[in-house]
Amino acid sequence: MSFKRHWLALLLSLLGFSVQAESVKEGQLAPALNLPLLGAQADESMSLEALRGKVVYLDFWASWCGPCRLSFPQLEGLRQELGPRGFEVLAVNVDEFEDDALAFLDAVPVTYPVVRDADADSPARYGILGMPTGFLLDREGVVKRVHQGYRRSDGEKLRKEIVQLLESTE
Known part of the structure; x- marks a missing residue:
């Protein structure tokens, strides 16, 4: 899906229109991802492949996302609790301006890796239609759950799914 088509689909979905998008589905291998770390030097990046062997929550987000x-x-x-057992979060920021993302992280700091995709190539490849959208990946990089949006009550459900994946491969 092209960049313009992706953002048009996102806008239409926010306005309540039903939009069919090519999206990554449960059971598929997560598409490759290699992006610069947010706020880092130009040569510092993180790839999804580098996290192979861990259960990963791949989180697409933006600073304007409530x-x-x-x-x-x-x-x-969850990362602090389950990281020692092999869980990692990789957050993909899609803000146009890096300063917006950095200001968000000043207000809501995290210790997990945050990468930046200002061109929105990866959200288009994953078929993202709203923020946040997360993909729970097993240790081989296969998508086990797609999670759109986020509510306070989602944390415990997500924790159970992560623990189940960790236990099935320990």
């Missing part, structure tokens, strides 16, 4: 203010602290807590 539910992201709920999800970030909960994802941080």
